[in-house]
Amino acid sequence: MAPDPQASPVTVLLVEDDEDDYLITRDLLSDVEGVAYEMTWVNNYDQGLAEMKRQVHDIYLVDFRLAGCDGLDLIREARAADCTGPIILLTGQGDRQTDIKAMRAGASDFITKGRIDSSQLERSIRYAIEQHRLRGELQQQAEALARSNAELQQFAYVASHDLQEPLRTISSYVQLLARRYKSQLDDDANEFIGFAVEGTRRMQNLINDLLSLSRVGTRGRELEPTDCNLALDDSLANLGAALRESGAEITRDPLPVVMADKPQLTQLFQNLVGNAIKFQSGDAPKIHIFCRPNGKECVVGVRDNGIGIDPRHAERIFQVFQRLHDREKYPGTGIGLAICKKIVERHGGRIWVESQPGEGAAFLFNLSQAEGAEKQ
Amino acid sequence: MTESTSKLAEILLVEDNPADVRFTQEVLRENLINHVYVARDGEEALDFLHRRGKFTKVPKPDLILLDLNLPKVDGRQVLAEVRATEELKSIPVAIMTSSRDHEDIVRAQTMQATCYITKPIDPEEFLNALMESGGKFRVVDSRPVEDPVG
Numbered sequence: 249m250a251p252d253p254q255a256s257p258v259t260v261l262l263v264e265d266d267e268d269d270y271l272i273t274r275d276l277l278s279d280v281e282g283v284a285y286e287m288t289w290v291n292n293y294d295q296g297l298a299e300m301k302r303q304v305h306d307i308y309l310v311d312f313r314l315a316g317c318d319g320l321d322l323i324r325e326a327r328a329a330d331c332t333g334p335i336i337l338l339t340g341q342g343d344r345q346t347d348i349k350a351m352r353a354g355a356s357d358f359i360t361k362g363r364i365d366s367s368q369l370e371r372s373i374r375y376a377i378e379q380h381r382l383r384g385e386l387q388q389q390a391e392a393l394a395r396s397n398a399e400l401q402q403f404a405y406v407a408s409h410d411l412q413e414p415l416r417t418i419s420s421y422v423q424l425l426a427r428r429y430k431s432q433l434d435d436d437a438n439e440f441i442g443f444a445v446e447g448t449r450r451m452q453n454l455i456n457d458l459l460s461l462s463r464v465g466t467r468g469r470e471l472e473p474t475d476c477n478l479a480l481d482d483s484l485a486n487l488g489a490a491l492r493e494s495g496a497e498i499t500r501d502p503l504p505v506v507m508a509d510k511p512q513l514t515q516l517f518q519n520l521v522g523n524a525i526k527f528q529s530g531d532a533p534k535i536h537i538f539c540r541p542n543g544k545e546c547v548v549g550v551r552d553n554g555i556g557i558d559p560r561h562a563e564r565i566f567q568v569f570q571r572l573h574d575r576e577k578y579p580g581t582g583i584g585l586a587i588c589k590k591i592v593e594r595h596g597g598r599i600w601v602e603s604q605p606g607e608g609a610a611f612l613f614n615l616s617q618a619e620g621a622e623k624q
Numbered sequence: 625m626t627e628s629t630s631k632l633a634e635i636l637l638v639e640d641n642p643a644d645v646r647f648t649q650e651v652l653r654e655n656l657i658n659h660v661y662v663a664r665d666g667e668e669a670l671d672f673l674h675r676r677g678k679f680t681k682v683p684k685p686d687l688i689l690l691d692l693n694l695p696k697v698d699g700r701q702v703l704a705e706v707r708a709t710e711e712l713k714s715i716p717v718a719i720m721t722s723s724r725d726h727e728d729i730v731r732a733q734t735m736q737a738t739c740y741i742t743k744p745i746d747p748e749e750f751l752n753a754l755m756e757s758g759g760k761f762r763v764v765d766s767r768p769v770e771d772p773v774g
Contacts, residue, residue, distance in 0.1 A: 413641075413722060416722060416743055416744060417641075417643045417644070417647075419744070420643075420647050420743075420744040421643070421647065423744075427654075467727075511726065
């Protein structure tokens with residue numbers, strides 16, 4: 249097959265100190281059917297690096313031994329200088345060790361000179377170029393995704409933050425109207441005002457929870473060794489009034505030191521224990537916080553004796569705005585468990601529920617134990 | 625003005641949002657506090673406090689209600705200057721904000737605010753807090769504490 253006259257030639261940079269080997273490589277490439285190559289030859293390390301940094305060739309063929317220099321070093325230095333193009337290492341004697349080193353240095357392939365024919369060389373070049381192209385596409389997609397993700401998070405934050413101001417104005421003035429003119433209005437008017445106030449209150453809760461949800465991603469701190477017991481203490485203190493009013497009985501296992509963002513871990517416990525209080529079955533809530541160490545990980549859970557959850561809703565409850573019950577009986581925005589999920593996932597873990605209707609529920613999540621704390 | 629509020633007679637309200645200005649004035653009035661001066665930005669607030677320009681005849685306020693996000697000179701700078709000025713540094717400053725962020729509260733404390741109150745203000749609550757706190761930092765959250773869980 250003759251070279252496709254339409255296709256532009258594949259540009260090759262050969263970094264090779266031995267002229268005989270250059271000639272052999274040139275001949276191998278010229279024997280390839282169907283593809284035209286345009287080869288540039290440089291015979292030393294420095295020129296090779298300078299050419300590679302220009303990033304104008306489709307493929308780089310680099311000799312392993314370069315007159316006292318190491319082709320692997322050249323590959324590493326080129327990669328460090330952001331030369332992303334595909335590189336194939338050529339060597340006189342193939343051994344697995346060098347092959348692996350070449351791969352780790354960033355080479356696409358490793359070829360033993362003298363043992364390959366032109367079709368094998370062509371194949372190696374073709375694969376290296378194609379893989380390079382795919383990697384570039386993937387990277388672009390990953391960058392685009394990261395960008396759009398960051399924009400979305402920012403949008404959610406700004407939108408919910410800026411929505412607060414006008415809402416607060418509406419709610420303040422409606423309440424002022426109610427306070428000041430209640431005696432001059434009739435029952436209907438007062439009822440209407442009541443609905444307006446209730447509406448703004450619900451929207452305020454929604455915005456607060458959406459802000460909390462978006463802060464998990466945007467305002468997170470570095471994970472550091474954190475004592476779960478202290479985070480749980482804080483969360484119980486924050487729940488103070490609700491805990492006392494419900495008459496809940498809390499029992500707890502000693503918990504480990506884990507890698508965590510403490511305010512987020514506190515919020516996680518607070519949401520889960522808060523749910524355990526809220527979704528009670530009529531008896532006083534009995535809540536147990538437990539821990540199952542498992543090597544470097546541990547599973548922490550919050551078990552209650554509440555109304556429980558049908559397993560078919562086990563996934564749905566962790567999504568934003570998903571509610572299983574009517575608002576009158578169990579108030580809430582439907583964001584709490586989504587916040588829990590986001591917190592646990594930011595910590596590299598998973599959260600799930602084990603429950604049957606009427607038999608209470610256990611919410612479990614896994615976290616990494618802090619270094620040296622595995623056996624606690 | 626009645627005897628009971630004589631200790632907090634003159635209030636400087638530093639706030640740029642007209643709706644918040646009026647609302648704060650109204651609720652203060654409901655609590656018989658009538659002497660409220662309003663500065664619409666940080667620059668005006670500092671002129672008032674230093675009795676410069678058109679503010680040469682104003683009294684030294686007994687309390688400053690300070691919004692943080694202000695045009696020209698922002699609330700943090702106003703607070704810093706109050707605390708750095710000998711004749712002003714004893715004036716209680718209550719930061720008024722819509723943020724309940726832990727970080728913002730800690731920052732207010734570091735800036736030597738007297739009190740941190742969330743909008744919309746509940747005057748009774750925050751006046752009590754100011755009286756009690758005796759210069760110690762207080763957070764006054766007038767919004768009801770909501771269920772933490774959705």
